[in-house]
Amino acid sequence: MNNIEKELVKKVMDNELTNADAYNLRVNGESVERKNNPYIDIISKKDKSGIDVHVKDNTLFGIIHIPVILTESGLTETVYNDFYIGKNANVIILAGCGIHNDEHKDSEHDGVHRFFLSEGAKVKYVEKHYGEGNGDGKKILNPITEVEMQKGSSMTIDTLQIKGVDNTFRKTKAILASNTTLVINEKILTSNNQEAKTEFEVILNGENASTHVTSRSVATENSYQEFKSNVIGNNKCYAHVECDAIIKDEGVVKAIPEICANNIDANLIHEAAIGKIAGEQLTKLMTLGLTEKEAEEAIINGFLK
Amino acid sequence: MLELQNISFERNNKKILNNINLRLDENKFYVITGPNGSGKSTLAKIIMGIEKPDTGRIIFNGTDITNITIDERAKLGIGFAFQQPVRFKGITVYDLLKIATKEELTKQQACLILSKVGLCANEYIDREVNGSLSGGELKRIEIATVLACHPKLTIFDEPEAGIDLWSFQNLTQVFKQIQKEYKGINLVISHQERILNIADEIILIEQGNITKRGNKNMMLDTIFTHEVCSKGGVACE
Ligand SMILES: Nc1ncnc2c1ncn2[C@@H]1O[C@H](COP(=O)(O)OP(=O)(O)OP(=O)(O)O)[C@@H](O)[C@H]1O
Ligand SMILES: [Mg+2]
Numbered sequence: 001m002n003n004i005e006k007e008l009v010k011k012v013m014d015n016e017l018t019n020a021d022a023y024n025l026r027v028n029g030e031s032v033e034r035k036n037n038p039y040i041d042i043i044s045k046k047d048k049s050g051i052d053v054h055v056k057d058n059t060l061f062g063i064i065h066i067p068v069i070l071t072e073s074g075l076t077e078t079v080y081n082d083f084y085i086g087k088n089a090n091v092i093i094l095a096g097c098g099i100h101n102d103e104h105k106d107s108e109h110d111g112v113h114r115f116f117l118s119e120g121a122k123v124k125y126v127e128k129h130y131g132e133g134n135g136d137g138k139k140i141l142n143p144i145t146e147v148e149m150q151k152g153s154s155m156t157i158d159t160l161q162i163k164g165v166d167n168t169f170r171k172t173k174a175i176l177a178s179n180t181t182l183v184i185n186e187k188i189l190t191s192n193n194q195e196a197k198t199e200f201e202v203i204l205n206g207e208n209a210s211t212h213v214t215s216r217s218v219a220t221e222n223s224y225q226e227f228k229s230n231v232i233g234n235n236k237c238y239a240h241v242e243c244d245a246i247i248k249d250e251g252v253v254k255a256i257p258e259i260c261a262n263n264i265d266a267n268l269i270h271e272a273a274i275g276k277i278a279g280e281q282l283t284k285l286m287t288l289g290l291t292e293k294e295a296e297e298a299i300i301n302g303f304l305k
Numbered sequence: 306m307l308e309l310q311n312i313s314f315e316r317n318n319k320k321i322l323n324n325i326n327l328r329l330d331e332n333k334f335y336v337i338t339g340p341n342g343s344g345k346s347t348l349a350k351i352i353m354g355i356e357k358p359d360t361g362r363i364i365f366n367g368t369d370i371t372n373i374t375i376d377e378r379a380k381l382g383i384g385f386a387f388q389q390p391v392r393f394k395g396i397t398v399y400d401l402l403k404i405a406t407k408e409e410l411t412k413q414q415a416c417l418i419l420s421k422v423g424l425c426a427n428e429y430i431d432r433e434v435n436g437s438l439s440g441g442e443l444k445r446i447e448i449a450t451v452l453a454c455h456p457k458l459t460i461f462d463e464p465e466a467g468i469d470l471w472s473f474q475n476l477t478q479v480f481k482q483i484q485k486e487y488k489g490i491n492l493v494i495s496h497q498e499r500i501l502n503i504a505d506e507i508i509l510i511e512q513g514n515i516t517k518r519g520n521k522n523m524m525l526d527t528i529f530t531h532e533v534c535s536k537g538g539v540a541c542e
Contacts, residue, residue, distance in 0.1 A: 216395075244394065283355055284391040286375040287384070288405045288450060295376075298404060302396035 001027060001069075004100055008069045011162075012096025012128040015065065020094075023065035024051055026079070028072045040064060040091070050080035050112075053093075057086035057118070068097040073137050074105030080112045085153075088120040095125065097141055099165075101133040108140035115146070117153040124156045131164030138166040147174035147182065151206065154181040160304075161188045161196065170198040178206025178235070186215040187304045190223035190251070200229040204237035204266070213241040218300050219251030230258040233266030243272040246303060248296075306330055307352070307458055307490055312361035314347055314513075321347050322358070323513040329458075334484050334491045336501050338528070339510035345494045346388055348510070349460045352492075353385040354378045365458065382489070384456030388463050390447035393434045398446055401434055405453035421482075422449045423475050440467040448479070457489040465497045477503055501525060 005027060009017065017023050022040035025033040031051070036042055039059040043052045055062060066081065085091060101107045117123060131139030147155060161168060174182050182202065190196050202211045211231065219225045231239040245253040259268040277299050285295035307329040314322040322344045329335055337345050350356040352363065354375040362371045370378055402415045416426030422445040432438060434446060444467045451459060468476055477499055484491055493500055501507055507524035509517040517527065
């Protein structure tokens with residue numbers, strides 16, 4: 001890897017790659033480095049590009065890293081990654097995609113991630129997206145995440161789009177059996193003419209299935225964001241969806257909530273709030289000595305933290 | 306020294322402050338009191354730069370600060386605790402204290418500041434400054450952020466509001482200590498006799514005018530015999 005690529009990996013991974021129990025590093029369309037261990041097995045797919053990750057039953061605190069880096073302008077790829085998490089296994093998966101584009105051709109990475117959680121499995125999935133480079137070629141990321149949760153399993157999905165992604169369309173779909181919990185935290189910052197769309201569909205099939213979806217976003221300059229969520233409750237279940245957005249300059253945010261209760265004991269809540277930074281928040285931080293610009297940054301950083 | 310010269314403030318054809326002239330000296334504890342809606346908070350906001358007066362000048366330690374911004378006044382050493390503390394999303398108590406001190410602040414130092422306002426620090430330091438905190442907790446944190454700035458002029462707008470009876474005693478101790486530690490001007494807006502009692506000087510504002518001013522003993526005698534309309538504003542005709 002050259003220096004640009006090394007730096008890019010750092011931007012999307014807080015942790016050193018080699019600290020992981022298992023990892024797969026993908027650079028410009030090829031898997032270039034991989035590590036497996038007795039509990040976690042990463043295998044390349046035969047029919048298409050991507051990997052299968054198998055985590056054995058009862059694996060405790062496995063850490064898996066799967067960063068993807070694109071520095072070749074004009075590269076467009078769709079990658080299929082499947083995760084099979086064994087019974088009562090407990091893993092943390094750090095995914096991230098960084099694109100560096102200095103040319104005028106568009107670069108695009110579309111990751112299709114499917115998670116199959118067996119009974120009692122626990123997964124924390126963290127995904128960071130980042131774009132950089134001086135070319136006018138676009139940096140495009142369209143992730144699709146599908147989750148199937150068996151009895152008693154739980155999953156947390158943290159997604160963060162930090163900077164520099166021109167176009168993104170994120171689709172997440174989850175089906176939950178009984179006594180499962182799915183927590184989704186999404187954070188997005190857009191600027192310039194960027195566009196970000198997210199779509200969530202959570203189907204609560206089992207008794208005592210619950211989900212908590214939180215989206216916090218900031219749209220600045222001429223950027224556009226759309227948040228669409230659909231939660232379907234087919235049993236005694238609980239859902240809380242929260243969309244909270246700050247708009248600045250000419251930024252536009254659209255939130256489309258949909259909740260559907262097909263069972264008398266389904267309890268579904270959707271909250272959405274869009275607005276500019278509250279004037280009194282700026283004022284308070286200015287009384288503590290921050291300039292207006294610094295105050296604005298502190299409020300946005302806190303909001304997206 | 307803080308000097309207000311001919312400060313007037315009018316909104317919707319209503320005179321909220323009417324040609325206020327006031328001089329506040331170093332090392333003194335002032336309490337402003339007066340009926341609801343008489344213009345006390347407005348005056349405090351004008352000193353901090355949150356509101357701009359229609360006329361008049363503000364001189365702080367020899368500098369004309371009438372036209373400078375809020376943050377510039379903060380940097381000159383003016384601190385203001387809001388009557389209604391502001392809530393945030395994602396900003397923690399520790400973050401706010403770090404912003405206030407403008408320097409490296411260890412958690413231990415932050416805890417020390419919180420303990421001054423009677424908060425058990427470990428429970429609060431990482432809490433977000435949002436609606437999940439109770440009114441009294443927010444109020445204490447608000448006071449702590451101002452203490453953390455070490456201002457030369459501190460303004461507290463009804464610091465006692467929402468603070469329970471048991472802690473109230475401690476709060477008056479905090480003010481006494483501020484008075485001892487920070488050699489500066491302390492200005493507190495309050496309706497509470499206990500706070501009035503620790504003042505060097507009491508200033509009565511009614512309908513946008515300073516109607517009485519004097520040392521504590523003289524004022525406490527007159528204030529409570531003074532006719533003030535309970536519906537706010539000046540005494541009813
Ligand atoms: N920006 C504004 N626009 C219109 N009216 C205002 C504005 N600011 C203050 N006022 C009015 O000015 C009056 C004085 O308000 P202020 O908040 O200063 O009162 P106060 O003395 O602090 O009262 P309290 O004891 O209830 O806190 C009130 O009648 C208020 O409604
Ligand atoms: Mg007031």
